[in-house]
Amino acid sequence: MNPHVIDKLRIWPWLCLALAFTAIVAVVAPYQLGVLAWSLSKLSLGAYLGYWVDRSIFHYCRPHAFLEHSSSVPPAVFAASMIRRALIIAAAILALGLGV
Template structure:
């Protein structure tokens, strides 16, 4: 395995370690809150998953990185990625605030 590939996969590692440590601290100090934490994480994950698939179903031929504006000869990747981020964020917020 290439070193840069391994480092690329581990770049989110500190956030995962931080999340695990804070979950352990919550479990030790406030064990009755673990259910609330699990419910919140579940809603966050479902929002991200549903937002991604909502974007894919609404724009089946406009995947990020798949199109290039031939007239201006510039990639449309930032616009496609921004669209996807907005849809996923809206789904996460809807589940996080609405239920």
């Protein structure tokens, strides 16, 4: 199997769980499906925008670039770049989630 396909499918249990909970909401409270869709769209948009904000601000120090030069870069720099990206994405998700 293609490694790119395997990479995209590694989180399938979470997708199945999310679909199961959506089905439960549809059965128990179908009038809440619109609210659920609105919340999921804001969450997804926040994650997408946060990722691209990080890439555009820190275009010169993307996390994977440190792995290519792992012999000359200390591991703490790689960890810091990953934490930076996670914080920016979390901030964007929170901003959209709490803003409207």
